[in-house]
Amino acid sequence: MNELIALGFQLFMLVTAIAVVFQKNNFTVIILMSVYSLIAATLYMFNQAPDVAIAEVAINAAIIPLIYVIAISRQREIIVYDTLHHGDITPGKVFEGEIYTYLYTFSKKNKLRLNVCSDLEGDDATLIREMNVDFIITKEEETYVLKGKSHHMLMKKMVKELKQHPHIRTELIEEGHDLD
Amino acid sequence: MVEAMNEFGVLYNDEARLYFQTNGFLETGSLNLVTGIYLDYRLLDTLFEAGILLVAVSGVSWIAQHDHIEHNPLFMLDRFKIPELFVSIARVLYPIVLLFGIYVVFNGHLAPGGGFQGGSILATALLILYYIDLNKKTNLTRIFFIEKVLYLLLLLISSLSFFTRGFLFTNVVSPDMGVAWQSVFLITLNVLIGAKVALGLTAIFIAFLKEGR
Numbered sequence: 001m002n003e004l005i006a007l008g009f010q011l012f013m014l015v016t017a018i019a020v021v022f023q024k025n026n027f028t029v030i031i032l033m034s035v036y037s038l039i040a041a042t043l044y045m046f047n048q049a050p051d052v053a054i055a056e057v058a059i060n061a062a063i064i065p066l067i068y069v070i071a072i073s074r075q076r077e078i079i080v081y082d083t084l085h086h087g088d089i090t091p092g093k094v095f096e097g098e099i100y101t102y103l104y105t106f107s108k109k110n111k112l113r114l115n116v117c118s119d120l121e122g123d124d125a126t127l128i129r130e131m132n133v134d135f136i137i138t139k140e141e142e143t144y145v146l147k148g149k150s151h152h153m154l155m156k157k158m159v160k161e162l163k164q165h166p167h168i169r170t171e172l173i174e175e176g177h178d179l180d
Numbered sequence: 181m182v183e184a185m186n187e188f189g190v191l192y193n194d195e196a197r198l199y200f201q202t203n204g205f206l207e208t209g210s211l212n213l214v215t216g217i218y219l220d221y222r223l224l225d226t227l228f229e230a231g232i233l234l235v236a237v238s239g240v241s242w243i244a245q246h247d248h249i250e251h252n253p254l255f256m257l258d259r260f261k262i263p264e265l266f267v268s269i270a271r272v273l274y275p276i277v278l279l280f281g282i283y284v285v286f287n288g289h290l291a292p293g294g295g296f297q298g299g300s301i302l303a304t305a306l307l308i309l310y311y312i313d314l315n316k317k318t319n320l321t322r323i324f325f326i327e328k329v330l331y332l333l334l335l336l337i338s339s340l341s342f343f344t345r346g347f348l349f350t351n352v353v354s355p356d357m358g359v360a361w362q363s364v365f366l367i368t369l370n371v372l373i374g375a376k377v378a379l380g381l382t383a384i385f386i387a388f389l390k391e392g393r
Contacts, residue, residue, distance in 0.1 A: 050292035051214045054284065058300035063381055066307050070388050 006046045013039045026072045033068075034061040077113040078103075078154065081133045098167050099137055099144040106158065125173060140169075147171045207355055209362025210289040218294070219369050223338050223349040229296075230376060234331055237380045241324065244387040262311055270308045277305040285374035289366040295373025302374060303381035310389070323383050330376040337368060 016036045023029050037060035044053035080103060100116075107114040124147060127133045134154065136147040146162070148155035150172040159170045200213050208216035218226045285298030310316055341352045353361045 051212070051294065051297065054293055054297040055300070058297055058304060062304040063300060063307065063385075066304070067385060067388055070385075 002046065006043060009039055009043055009046070013043070027069070030065045030068045030072070034065045037061045073113075076111070077115050078107060078134045080114065080116045080135045080137060081127060082116050082118045083136065083138050097144070099146065102162075102165075102168060103135075106161075110154070142167060144168045145171055147173055150174055205359075208351060208366075209353075209355065209359040210366055212289055212292060212294070214292070215289045215294050215366060215370070219289075219366050220351050226373070227335060227338060227349070230331060230334060230373060233377065233380050234327065237327065237383050238324070240384050240387045241320065267312055270312050274305055274308050274312065277301060277308065281305055281374075281378075285370050286367060288370040289363055295370040296377055298370070299374035299377025300381060302378035303385075306378065306382045307385050310385070318382075318386055320383060320386055323379050323386075327376055327379045327383065330372055330379070334369065334372050334376065337365075337372070 013036060016032050016039065020029055020032045020036065023032060037056055041053040041056040041061070044050075044056060103114055103116075124136055127136065134148060134152065138145045138147070144167060146158065146168060148158070148170070155170070155172070159172075162168050162170050200217070204213045204216045205211060208220040210216035210219065281298050281301035281304075283298075284293035284301055285295060288294030288298065337352070338349050341350045342348045344352050345354055351362055352365050355362065
């Protein structure tokens with residue numbers, strides 16, 4: 001009987017492993033991976049290895065998914081540093097201005113999450129190089145200036161789109177060739 | 181001693197298993213033979229394993245280092261909407277997970293578990309805390325300092341046996357003193373390893389969060 005149950009778990013494990021490969025949504029993949037390691041832990045229990053089972057559950061079903069959730073939610077986010085509203089950004093509040101509507105439609109079109117922040121310190125080059133800030137907004141009289149890395153894929157797209165725009169100007173920041 | 185062929189024709193023997201089953205408890209004072217092996221017979225391996233975790237944590241923190249003033253290092257979490265259901269269940273689960281982690285660490289020599297497993301359960305509890313309280317601030321340099329001190333303590337306590345028994349990296353208390361005294365050493369090492377692992381995994385998580393902003 002025990003062997004039959006173990007065989008069933010092994011088949012279920014195979015199914016989840018194949019589902020991980022073919023699933024497209026990243027968060028579903030995380031859940032499936034933790035399901036996979038829960039089944040693996042059950043199989044360790046069947047083979048009289050409770051210590052390994054506890055380690056498997058604690059590491060692969062709890063900590064690794066938490067870290068993956070952070071890493072993947074980062075992947076689909078653009079961080080914009082706003083110098084115009086220094087220090088008074090409240091979550092959920094929408095600003096008026098052409099650049100904000102443009103960024104909003106841009107992020108909707110590319111299925112990204114927009115993260116406008118204002119509580120950083122440092123000059124433009126170091127902010128972009130070290131703090132993972134994607135874009136910086138400043139204003140010169142009536143035109144908004146959008147600064148970004150010259151090698152950034154999204155920046156190249158934006159430069160193409162904003163060529164004809166009357167109130168938004170783009171500015172490229174050359175990236176240093178340090179570590180990578 | 182039993183020597184036999186399994187169905188694939190490979191010769192195996194259960195000498196080691198029988199040795200540990202008959203002598204393991206008497207020599208190490210640990211009911212859980214796994215703990216007996218990694219905290220007594222093979223303590224040197226455990227020390228190197230803890231050292232590998234220390235190197236990994238310092239590598240992650242070196243790659244993710246920033247020398248900027250950060251007002252709110254967990255800024256990205258408040259943009260990233262956490263479901264209320266998750267937060268309210270996490271509030272209920274947090275003390276239970278913490279208690280279970282401490283139980284696993286302290287009972288490592290009696291029941292399945294031990295320093296590494298309990299430490300990672302404790303780390304899970306600490307990570308849940310970051311989802312509950314978004315404005316929580318942590319001093320990373322202090323965490324690294326405590327972790328290094330714990331590792332040095334681990335090395336020191338495990339090499340104390342050279343003065344009491346004449347061998348390096350084994351139980352400080354000799355088996356003649358009784359199981360109760362031997363388990364004091366096992367609990368001490370388990371607590372040290374558990375605290376070190378919990379702090380190390382939390383430090384990796386915080387480094388990811390900071391890199392993420």
